[in-house]
Amino acid sequence: MNEIKSKRPRQADIAAAAGVSVSTVSRVLANEPGISESVRQHILRVAAEHGYQTKGISEPMPGGLALIASDGATGGLSVFYEAIVEGLRAGAADAGMSFEVRLVREDRAMPDVIRDQMKATNAEGLFLVGIDPNTALRQWIEADKIPVVLVNGTDPQLRLDGVSPANFFGALQAGERLLAAGHRKILHFTGSHRHTIRERVRGFDAAIASVEGAASRMVPMSFQGSASREAHELMGAILDENEGFTAAFCMNDFIAVGVLEAVTEAGLRVPEDFALVGFDDLPCALMTNPPLSTMRVDRGALGREAVGLMIDRFHDRSAPARHVCHAVVPVVGGTVPMPKTDER
Structure with a gap:
């Protein structure tokens, strides 16, 4: 038988x-x-x-190229972008996506340059890390239907996929921490052309506007050289003016380090006489005395999330764009007083 x-x-x-x-x-x-x-x-x-039909299952995943603004990746924010790249690499490896990283000057991020980079790396998808696409680049992306994900970036028109920290809400909460500690004249150290930083400005301004009698002063940064040194000099000059500011919100932790140094050198106690909050939770936040109160950004998660968005885009290239915001988490530190509890 x-x-x-x-x-x-x-x-x-x-x-x-x-x-x-x-x-x-x-x-x-x-x-x-x-x-x-x-x-x-x-x-x-x-x-x-074992005879299982797998036709079409093992189609190769298209490759991805990450372009990073060289000024950010090689300057003071290199540690910020290193963690993002680690997340991108991990996410790409898990998904079986070939993945390359290249540095580019933001003013050189033009279609012909990027087209050559993508061809050389055999990439179909483009991750723009810390780069807001200029008009020419955006037009090329839309005309050629290039799969693009903005990493640590925001498209105000929501035509491109992107992932970023919740910049508005993070800055709003940073301002609220200072206001809750009783401060009403607060400095805001900031400066950038990027949409992400503009969101932080909006968030902080919203916090100030929510409390009657609160006022802020924007301190523009030029970022010519060391951000910490520039913030130190600016804060020293403001203290000499003696206008009664008792707190500061800084757009990143490097700036907060410079502000803290100037304040302590002036003989002020932190946080009793002067309080400050940084942003990003970079390694330097733990090295100050006292440790910085800041807002934590999970940079690795941004990279992994970006890979997920790219895979979805590969699967459906005509789907509406999506933007994913990751929550920004307060880090207590020691430069803002702990909120008082109602003991009964």
Whole structure:
């Protein structure tokens, strides 16, 4: 008697043979992201050996190119962008996406330059890290339907996918922390052409506007040289004016370090006489005395989220653009008094 042919193998059979979970097999056979390429190929090979039809499942993931503004990546904010790149690399590896990183001067981020970079790296998707596309670049992206994700960037017209910290709400909360501590004359150290920083300005201004009698003064930064040194000099000059400011919100922690140094050198106690809040929660925030009160940005999560947005864009290139904001978390530090509790 001829043996009856075996039925189509179950996913549980493939999982047992491959030494992985059934859920992992299910995700691979459904071509879902989030599985490393080595595991994916192993499961597909085992599935094929057991007669499981995998046609179309193992189509290669298009590659991605991340372009980073060289001024930010090599200057004072290099530690900020390093963590983002780590998140991008990890997300791309998990998704089986080939991935390259290149530096570019923002004023050189033009279509011909980027087209050559993408061709050289065999990339279909473009991550713009810390770069707001200029008019020429935006027109090329839209005309050629290039899959693009802005990383630590915001498209005011919401035509491009993007991921960023919740800049408005983070700055709003930073201002509220100072206001809750009783401060009513607060400095705001800031300065940038980027949409993300404009959102922080809007958030902080909203906090000030919410409290009657509160006032702020914007202190524009030029970022010529060290941001900490520039902030130190600006804060020293403001203290000499003796206009009664008792607190400061700084657009990043490097600036806050300079402000803190100037305040303590002037003999003021922190946070009793002067309070300040930074932004980003960079490593330097733990090195000051007292440690900086700041707002934590999960830079690695921004990178991983950007890869997810790119994969979705590869799957549906005509879908409406999406922007994902990650919450910014307060870090207590020691440069703002702890809120008083009602002890009863």
